[in-house]
Amino acid sequence: MSDSATGAWNRWPRLRPARVAAVHDRDAALPALPAPMLAYGNGRSYGDVCQLEGGSLLLARGLDRFIAFDRATGVLRCEAGVLLDEVLRLAVPAGWFLPVTPGTRYATVGGALANDVHGKNHPRAGTLGRHVRAFGLCRSDGGHLTCTPQQHAELFAATIGGLGLTGLVTWIELQLAAVASPWLAVETLRFGELAEFFALAEASLASHEHAVAWIDCLAPRGRRGRGVFSRANATCGLADGPAPPRRRLSVPFTPPFPLLGGPGLRTFNRLYWHLPRRRHRIVHYRPFFYPLDGIGHWNRLYGPRGFLQHQCVLPPSVAPAAIAALLDAIADSGTGSFLAVLKTFGAPASPGLLSFPRPGTTLALDFPFRGQATLALLARLDDLVAEAGGAVYPAKDARMRGDHFRRFFPAWEAFSRHIDPAFSSSFWRRVMADLAD
Amino acid sequence: MQKILIIGANSAIATACARQWAARGAALYLIGRDPGRLAALADDLRVRGAGAVDTGTLDVDELAGHEAALAAARQALGGIDVALLAHGTLPDAAACDRDAALAMAHFATNGGSTIALMHRLAGLLEAQGDGTLAVISSVAGDRGRASNAIYGAAKAAVSAYASALRQRLGRSGVDVLTVKPGFVDTPMTAAFAKGALWARPEAVAAGIVRAVERRRAVVYLPWFWRPVMMVIKALPEFVFRRLKF
Known part of the structure; x- marks a missing residue:
């Protein structure tokens, strides 16, 4: 956890939400808080994609339950606040691994989806989003939706890498990759x-x-x-190998x-x-x-x-x-x-x-x-x-400047049509600020 | 396969205990108020390796429902090796000071309902001739403080009753464990910056699982609360009454 309970990992800028609410129940409606709101996972992204100054942060780490795991096929369904570390502790002994992993195992599954993270195996596996079979999305204007590449396909594409702006992701179903040893x-x-x-x-x-x-x-x-x-x-x-370091330096x-x-x-x-x-x-x-x-x-x-x-x-x-x-x-x-x-x-x-x-x-x-x-x-x-x-x-x-962002991500305009009207982030406000005038 | 009953299963500490027991393949029976959250937790525990998971709903304040709920649990599990009582509320102390009815309601939940459940479970385990009754009390029960008077008084009652049961049941092979956690970083307090005294529910749960295994009597979690509370209990009244914490 970063030092302030809702900051980003790099500790700059520090933007305070006006209020926070812990989310525990994946089937519940969104908390009745004033808009705009944004989900906050474990605070491992950098900068302001996970922050919302003056808004309502939904603390999603309470969504930390596994839902189903098929040890034969490697399909795992879990709530969005589960840490990648928790997935690994469950999956590796069963012979499965994250198909794609970023450089920290302390990100939440929801955060990994929202940033469509990549790893050292990108040329073969692509981004994590390619291995997402389905997810649950709770929207202020449409309640609970199940999104797959076929069902609500546009929202599926907008939410993967969508920086948490399309609503609250409540659960995710992932296809894990087979692995013979740790x-x-x-x-x-x-x-x-x-x-x-x-x-x-x-x-x-x-x-x-x-x-x-x-x-x-x-x-x-x-x-x-x-x-x-x-x-x-x-x-x-390999039946045996070096153990991971036991004592954690801090x-x-x-x-x-x-x-x-x-x-x-x-x-x-x-x-x-x-x-x-x-x-x-x-x-x-x-x-x-x-x-x-x-x-x-x-x-x-x-x-x-x-x-x-x-x-x-x-x-x-x-x-x-x-x-x-x-x-x-x-x-x-x-x-x-x-x-x-x-x-x-x-x-x-x-x-x-x-x-x-x-x-x-x-x-x-x-x-x-x-x-x-x-x-x-x-x-x-x-x-x-x-x-x-x-x-x-x-x-x-x-x-980064707004005009740079829009040049780097030409689909931003198509994306912005899928933003939940009650959601925003300090990042999004910043890169859109120059368009407001 | 260990057969474990948990009352107040949706609390952060109980959930963390249940996960550690599930990873060892235990059979679990979860009692709580909210059936939806119980079902979600049951799925989570099955994925983590629990041998079997059943659930039952109960409002602990309805004392009349206790007997049937415990009977259902015992039947589903086929006996009880460990019963963990983890339900409770953390009342707004100032509101309790103003409103006697509110104070008594919180006292009933944290004190009366827990003692009633302990009473029935004691009889059940005594008849069985083995098992562990573990109850989550609190360091707050060691000495009454103005900042959480009702909560502390209820936990003191629970600790005293647990001590009495330990004496009574020791002869019949039943263990009674009093758990006294300090400050725990639960979802309810997620937004507050935590000092060095705060413990994570997973760490407290690991201490509970270990204490059950080692058949301990009273465990402070983390351990440093034992010497801290020894000092606090030893303070003479003329000093203690002037303290503000």
């Missing part, structure tokens, strides 16, 4: 420049299910684009200044790149998919002002040049990003009108919030993304 066979390779990353990513498409790369964006100019590439496949029939309080970023970062990155590592390892799924979940409250490391994320996708034809330009812009600003992560998005089409993933390469960055300088850098990155014909991820955004 362990993965991971291969880790260093690369010296961006071109090598693209070659590795291309070569891994056929051979590996999961792939991700970390980039040292503070490397000296000549070494820019160096990083570490990880690719993995599920292991089959950041007990917020230090008065950011501990990530600053002069230590350059050294850290250099050491991390040079760190000797075994090329082939067997790894439990938790440290592989959720390395940061191993440190409780890691967001506190960015200090009281919080941090900003920036994640973009760039089309395949221009990705190498555009990512080099983004890394140059970051280096020129003198600001480093602690986490700089590259992944490949493949051909599977995203099912949501506002889904972020599209074919290309995605770069995720985070920066300690230092006021105007940080905002200026991120605005510059947005411009570069727009020029390259890419898009910025709303789930990780707190400040």
Whole structure:
């Protein structure tokens, strides 16, 4: 849980709802609260997609029940406030795994649907929305609806990736993916420049299910684009492997200044790149998919002002040049990003009108919030993304301009017809604000 | 297969206990007021591995309905290994101070109905010759405080009756467990920022499941409330009456 009970994970901006109501009953009507309202799950998105200043937040973590699980087919139906972690604890011992998982297992299933999350296996599996068979939607103007690709198909497409704006998602039915063990066979390779990353990513498409790369964006100019590439496949029939780390480290309080970023970062990155590592390892799924979940409250490391994320996708034809330009812009600003992560998005089409993933390469960055300088850098990155014909991820955004959003998500107008009249978010108000005049 | 009866099953702590027992394959009988929420919880527990789940509805304030509800539970389970009493209300203390009828209604729910259920379950388990009766009391029952007078008084009555039953039933092989949680982060308090003293219902539930297994008598959850309450109980009246908490 973030420090304020209804904030975003990156702790900026902090927007207070006027009132909150806990939701427990998936069959009940929407709470009788003044509009606008918005569902709030476990607060793991960044920025303002999960916030609604001055409005009514529906706390959906109370919708935490499983409904049905067919251990033969891997079809799981559960309420929207169930955490991905709870799904994994149930499903993995039964031989099933999330078909697609984001970088935290503490997101709710409903939040994962609303942001149509992706993972390291996008080229094969696409987004989570592709594996959603059905969900329940409670609307202020239509009561309870069951949406599937056939039934209320337009609302189905609007709600997947729809940032919680189409109503309250009460339950979800997912097709899980078969998995033979909780362990993965991971291969880790260093690369010296961006071109090598693209070659590795291309070569891994056929051979590996999961792939991700970390980039040292503070490397000296000549070494820019160096990083570490990880690719993995599920292991089959492995009876035993390393246990997940038992003790959870946690950041007990917020230090008065950011501990990530600053002069230590350059050294850290250099050491991390040079760190000797075994090329082939067997790894439990938790440290592989959720390395940061191993440190409780890691967001506190960015200090009281919080941090900003920036994640973009760039089309395949221009990705190498555009990512080099983004890394140059970051280096020129003198600001480093602690986490700089590259992944490949493949051909599977995203099912949501506002889904972020599209074919290309995605770069995720985070920066300690230092006021105007940080905002200026991120605005510059947005411009570069727009020029390259890419898009910025709303789930990780707190400040992109409305015209950029509408350019990145041309279906916004078709989408907006499906917004529940009683629902809104601080994100939506922000990216629509310039149209209101 | 352990046969477990839970009264007040929709409460956050009871739900968390039920999930831990379900994961071990227990057979559960859930009693609560709201049949829709009971059915939803029953499905959840089946998915989590419960051997069997049945439900019964009961308004605990209707004392006349207790006997039939418990008989139905015993019949469905085929005996009772563990009975957990978890129902209760957290009254608005200031409103109770103004309104005697409201105060007595809350006292009846938290104190009278619980003691009535304990009374019947004690007889049932005594006849059976084994089993555990676990009741959720509270640290608030250890010493009356102005900020929740009625709740504290009701929980004190429950704790005293549990202590008496423990003495009586020990000879017949029946265990009685008094559970005394401190502040618990339940859905009702979801919007408040939590200090270090707040515990998650899952953690409290793990403590209850463990205490039942180890046949403990009185358990404070989390553990640090035991020394805290020892100090609070030991304060002389001339100090305690001046305290504001």
